[in-house]
Amino acid sequence: MNGPKQSFGGSWTAEKLERLRKYLAAYVQIMKGRPWCEAFCYIDAFAGTGYNLPKPKDSPECESTLELLPELSAPDTVEFLSSSVRLALETKPPFTRYVFIEKNPSRAAELNALKHDYPELSQRISIHADDANARLRQICDSWDWKKRRAVLFLDPFGMQVSWSTIEAVARTEAIDMWLLFPAGIGVNRMLPGHGNISEAWCRRLDAIFGVPESDWYPEFYKTGEPDMFGVTPRMKTATITSISDFFVKRLKTVFDSVAEKPLTLATDSGTALYLLCFAAKNATALKIAKDVLKP
Numbered sequence: 001m002n003g004p005k006q007s008f009g010g011s012w013t014a015e016k017l018e019r020l021r022k023y024l025a026a027y028v029q030i031m032k033g034r035p036w037c038e039a040f041c042y043i044d045a046f047a048g049t050g051y052n053l054p055k056p057k058d059s060p061e062c063e064s065t066l067e068l069l070p071e072l073s074a075p076d077t078v079e080f081l082s083s084s085v086r087l088a089l090e091t092k093p094p095f096t097r098y099v100f101i102e103k104n105p106s107r108a109a110e111l112n113a114l115k116h117d118y119p120e121l122s123q124r125i126s127i128h129a130d131d132a133n134a135r136l137r138q139i140c141d142s143w144d145w146k147k148r149r150a151v152l153f154l155d156p157f158g159m160q161v162s163w164s165t166i167e168a169v170a171r172t173e174a175i176d177m178w179l180l181f182p183a184g185i186g187v188n189r190m191l192p193g194h195g196n197i198s199e200a201w202c203r204r205l206d207a208i209f210g211v212p213e214s215d216w217y218p219e220f221y222k223t224g225e226p227d228m229f230g231v232t233p234r235m236k237t238a239t240i241t242s243i244s245d246f247f248v249k250r251l252k253t254v255f256d257s258v259a260e261k262p263l264t265l266a267t268d269s270g271t272a273l274y275l276l277c278f279a280a281k282n283a284t285a286l287k288i289a290k291d292v293l294k295p
């Protein structure tokens with residue numbers, strides 16, 4: 001493996017990976033004792049390079065994220081070695097299959113090098129240089145899930161995961177989903193105090209919540225009666241907690257087992273970035289996830 005590379009992400013990055021590591025370790029122990037399950041897979045839909053987290057400032061898709069949260073670009077910069085795909089590859093006993101999706105072609109090509117680092121697993125790894133939403137929906141809708149199960153890790157920089165993808169995941173009734181929901185880095189920043197949200201941001205928020213503006217707006221703003229000039233007073237009421245509660249409520253419309261209290265991942269200075277969320281069909285999975293999510 002290469003030596004340490006400079007990257008972004010401080011203790012929240014380590015925290016996210018440590019929670020994932022704990023869940024994967026418990027998951028494989030349980031699945032190996034279920035002979036009916038012909039395959040238990042690990043799917044990483046925003047896989048990165050496998051060596052390190054890419055610097056967001058080098059990534060065109062992250063420009064909007066950095067506009068929203070410039071704190072990300074500097075203060076928590078650390079030497080960081082691990083990555084979600086490596087954690088999965090190092091989990092023992094191994095998964096039956098590893099699916100890594102990464103849109104950036106050069107990062108996807110770097111993922112290929114993992115086959116040299118883990119030669120005993122190389123036949124089990126498939127890498128897709130694709131959009132996560134499109135490829136995941138295709139996997140969810142075309143695989144036969146009767147005797148297959150999977151853990152899915154969704155670790156986007158920003159607002160990339162569409163609600164329709166989450167619905168496709170839930171429909172399989174076979175995938176345990178971990179998702180970094182961009183409550184602070186995305187949603188909260190897209191809800192300005194004055195309450196006039198641009199058309200483009202409204203459509204992004206519709207896509208991430210899977211409901212129209214008329215459903216999510218009242219969750220985050222209080223509106224009064226129009227004044228004599230016809231102007232409706234608006235007051236932002238959204239907090240990270242109310243965004244979390246609303247998203248958990250949305251997850252519960254499609255999954256049976258949802259962690260009520262996602263873990264807030266924040267910068268060292270306390271700015272909330274993401275919520276680490278968990279949803280699955282299976283109640284046992286939720287029990288383990290709740291343990292993993294304990295603060």
Ligand SMILES: C[S@@+](CC[C@H](N)C(=O)[O-])C[C@H]1O[C@@H](n2cnc3c(N)ncnc32)[C@H](O)[C@@H]1O
Nearest residue numbers: 046047048053083084102103104131132155157
């Ligand atoms: C936060 S990083 C993932 C980090 C990785 N989980 C780790 O532990 O190192 C997000 C990755 O998603 C990729 N990405 C961004 N948009 C994507 C999309 N629509 N589909 C697939 N991958 C995407 C980026 O190129 C980036 O490598």
